[in-house]
Amino acid sequence: MTTDSESRDPAVVLPDREVEPGDGAAGPLELEAVIARQVRRYRVAAGLSVGDMATRVGISKAMLSKIENAQTSCSLTTLGRLAIGLNVPVTALFRGVDAEREAVFVPAGHGARIARRGSRVGHLYELLGALRGPHKRMEAVLVTLTESSEVFPLFQHPGTELLYMLEGEMLYGHGEASYTLRPGDALQLDGEGTHGPQELIEVPIRFLSVTAYGDHPPE
The missing domain is CATH 2.60.120.10 (Jelly Rolls)
Structure with missing residues (x-):
């Protein structure tokens, strides 16, 4: 049974959860898809198999497979473990979520x-x-x-x-x-x-x- 103090503790991290069809928590599954793509890309670049990576990170092979197929929503703890295992900053796993950025183009002589x-x-x-x-x-x-x-x-x-x-x-x-x-x-x-x-x-x-x-x- 969870006490009131535990429910208010900001250090408590929600566990990984399955992503259900139509779940809009991350904006049409965009976040999970980006994380899946980045984790797979960095793992392959490191020459690690799914099993090797799962062992290094400390999660099951099945869980890593779900992450790479955008079938689960990662907790902050899992994201941190993935980043450490891949030797990249956590922010690298979110690259591509907000693809549209401001840019300014100035033609020659028009500054x-x-x-x-x-x-x-x-x-x-x-x-x-x-x-x-x-x-x-x-x-x-x-x-x-x-x-x-x-x-x-x-x-x-x-x-x-x-x-x-x-x-x-x-x-x-x-x-x-x-x-x-x-x-x-x-x-x-x-x-x-x-x-x-x-x-x-x-x-x-x-x-x-x-x-x-x-x-x-x-x-």
């Missing part, structure tokens, strides 16, 4: 021009699209410097920035260090450190600036 520090002294910034809300974890900008550009702005911002030179040559500073950047060169830096162009050696200069903000996107 929105934005105002940044340095805009008034000839620094042209072309935004190459940005996702919105919590998915805005990176920002890509095409920067162009010409004869009319002045070496002026110094930047500081959260996140990590990657610069990739496309054209021209410049001396770029970060903190106390300086780097000569030519086409094909890349510089990755901590955005919290002061950084910016120090000398425009050969213009026009074009480089791609990609800033990754991690789990804390800018407002």
Whole structure:
């Protein structure tokens, strides 16, 4: 008999249950189908038979067969065991459940021009699209410097920035260090450190600036 305290215990995990036809708990069996496909794919890639995998995970061969055929709904405990046995994160078993994701396509030459520090002294910034809300974890900008550009702005911002030179040559500073950047060169830096162009050696200069903000996107 289950006591009231046991029923309220958040650590109690529901057992695996059979999936009945018409059961809408996971949205037309989509979740079970995705887990089945991922478990089978990772198991085959690891070179494991159903029996070997069942032994490694600590479940019966029949149960693993049901999981791989989307005939059962896994408990969190079983999903955790499967992930450990396959040496993948638990989230890997759900890949494909939410297939539709936001994407932004910007044709060549159609990026929105934005105002940044340095805009008034000839620094042209072309935004190459940005996702919105919590998915805005990176920002890509095409920067162009010409004869009319002045070496002026110094930047500081959260996140990590990657610069990739496309054209021209410049001396770029970060903190106390300086780097000569030519086409094909890349510089990755901590955005919290002061950084910016120090000398425009050969213009026009074009480089791609990609800033990754991690789990804390800018407002």
